[in-house]
Amino acid sequence: MSAILEVSRLRKSFGGIAAVDDVSFEVREREILGIIGPNGSGKSTLFNCVLGQLGPTGGEVRIDGRRTTGMRPCDLNRLGVSRTFQLLQVFPQLSLRDNLILAGQEHQGSMFSRLIGRADAGLGEAADEMAEFFQLSHLADEPAGALSYGQQKLLDAAMAFMAGPRLVLLDEPAGGVNLTMLAHLRERLQAYHAARKATFVVIEHQMEFVMALCTRVLVLAEGRIIAEGPPHDIRQNPKVIDAYLGSSQ
């Protein structure tokens, strides 16, 4: 299978500290790659560099073989790269349905056609289907700010999927979510992955979640990759236990 995302020799320094230090990896089409590592190991910084939210100090990022280093997040998103956020990032005053429509509307037509076109940008049905998929239909008209934490997490994921992305980067989707909601979220992510042939990269602390969801895991510590392999092997890797699991459990 070919690589959809290639990261080579990526560096990002803040002052004298390298948050991401010479990181290279590939993400293959249709896999679910987990990235784990202790707090401050550079996971989120890595995401932000890949997604154009931060400019890397060195190295490059390729998507489908095309160099995307330095591209703006909005242009990357329109290439089919989508993301969720670690902290809640929905639009609290917009209704759940409007949040979903917004997540898809920039992917079709020109800016001008959106001005004169339909109010729902022709995405009303797609938004309702997505809400249905995440079992949020009953909340479609509620302002997103009125939803519970877990529901907002689901909405955040639903928004990332609205435009039918090929590559989705999920930043701690399980963070702060209760166990029932977590199982629901994992099951929905797997269902989406199976149905739409998408590729996921997941940053996560919740080990059970990573082990159950991911097909391959990368371990980051102090800005470097220290291990890589199937979830089962990673669990037993002494370096990983030392850097991460050992210290946290």
Next chain:
Amino acid sequence: MNRAGAAAAFIIAIFAVAAPFFLKPFGIFLISIWAVLTIAAIGLNLTLGYAGQVSLAQGAFVGIGAYAVALLTQAGYPFALAFAAAGGLCFAIGWSLGYPALRVQHHYLAFVTLAFTTLVFLVLRNEEWLTNGIYGINGIARPTFFGWSTRSALNFYFLCLGTLATLSAATWWMLRSPWGRAFVALRENPIRALSLGLDTRRYTLMAFAIGSSLGGFSGGLYAPLVQFIDPGSFALGMSFNLLLMVIVGGSGYFFGPFVGALVAVLLPEWTRIAQGYYLIIYAALVMVMMAFCPSGILGLIDRVSKVISRSGRSAPALGAEGIGS
């Protein structure tokens, strides 16, 4: 359009059409000023209330529009053409100002736009060959359309009201289109908006330029309404006054500018009975209002209506956010 929004539009329309028949000429002048400044405030509400950019340049755009119409009509061009030029010119200037200025946000943007307002004032004052400097421009004619003269106060008021209705309908259309959703997204969470493919820079510029062009249209009516313009009218005071209208009315509420402009135009007149103290009383009232309802009058009504309904369903009153489905 949701039901509360439609009802509000209907009530405003009835009052606005009936009011001049009960008023003396000065009253008609005041409600004409209200209609004209509401147009500029709608523009600023777009920039500030929807897209979340603090601008102190709206008064300058009113000035540019006013001078454009005054100069063009006195040079013999028809009013309609001059009026369109005022809006177009302000759109272009807004876009070119926004292009560098919107790299900064919040109070930094406020300072950039403040500098712009000062710059426009200085140009209007110093470029005497064009603007007649501090003496201003006198005797600006009111237009006639197909034999319908707007020279009388009443007719000119209806011209202002008709323009206000047309421009606010166009703004309503824009805010209920996907653009409106994008504008709210820019204000609430620009980083998330960017990650969903929104070209936040382009939308922000668009909001700023369209808001500026509404300032220009407002100026295009202001000039023939007062029939005498000078640079002083469009100095910082005007920009602050427009900002006050947007905030007092309720920034981010579609009908906020209508209410805010009404307060800003009428309150000083009503407090005039206190003679020399009227501006002090006006200022005190504004301060009290800001302290107790920072979300403006419509924000207060919205809050009260939510408390009354108490069911927790928060359908925004009066077409808040302008997105009705």
